[in-house]
Amino acid sequence: xxxxxxxxxxxxxxxxxxxxxxxxxxxxxxxxxxxxxxxxxxxxxxxxxxxxxxxxxxxxxxxxxxxxxxxxxxxxxxxxxxxxxxxxxxxxxxxxxxxxxxxxxxxxxxxxxxxxxxxxxxxxxxxxxxxxxxxxxxxxxxxxxxxxxxxxxxxxxxxxxxxxxxxxx
Numbered sequence: 001x002x003x004x005x006x007x008x009x010x011x012x013x014x015x016x017x018x019x020x021x022x023x024x025x026x027x028x029x030x031x032x033x034x035x036x037x038x039x040x041x042x043x044x045x046x047x048x049x050x051x052x053x054x055x056x057x058x059x060x061x062x063x064x065x066x067x068x069x070x071x072x073x074x075x076x077x078x079x080x081x082x083x084x085x086x087x088x089x090x091x092x093x094x095x096x097x098x099x100x101x102x103x104x105x106x107x108x109x110x111x112x113x114x115x116x117x118x119x120x121x122x123x124x125x126x127x128x129x130x131x132x133x134x135x136x137x138x139x140x141x142x143x144x145x146x147x148x149x150x151x152x153x154x155x156x157x158x159x160x161x162x163x164x165x166x167x168x169x
Contacts, residue, residue: 015060016059017038020038020063021037022067024038024070026071026073027075029071037074041063041067045059080130080131080132109163112163113159115162116155120152123141123151126141127152135141
């Protein structure tokens, strides 16, 4: 299959777009977010063309698979948000340290994060702030799980040393 000609050429025809919409809706994406999902599929198809890749042999099937991945991503993001909300609610219920102690600890952690290497900081933020499991971090960064674990271990050790040096813990 060849790519459409001209700037106005839509990479998805009406039938393909309907199929994408159906996959998104059946995948549990709220109807209000379906148009964004369709645009994401369209964008990925255009990005593929911009990279000089041939059009998929079956654009409709390719688009449906991409739509199913988008639906899964939507659910993962929603679960992360819900989990974060639950954890924040639980934290609010726990006894909080005094404001001065929190400020001192926050400042020390921020300095400690600044002192880490970029790869270490990246895995710490993804693991402890975004609450992603090691396996997901490895997949997203295209790294072996062992590398992610090693970076996390080194980063936590460096943060621990920094917090002890600053006499925060």
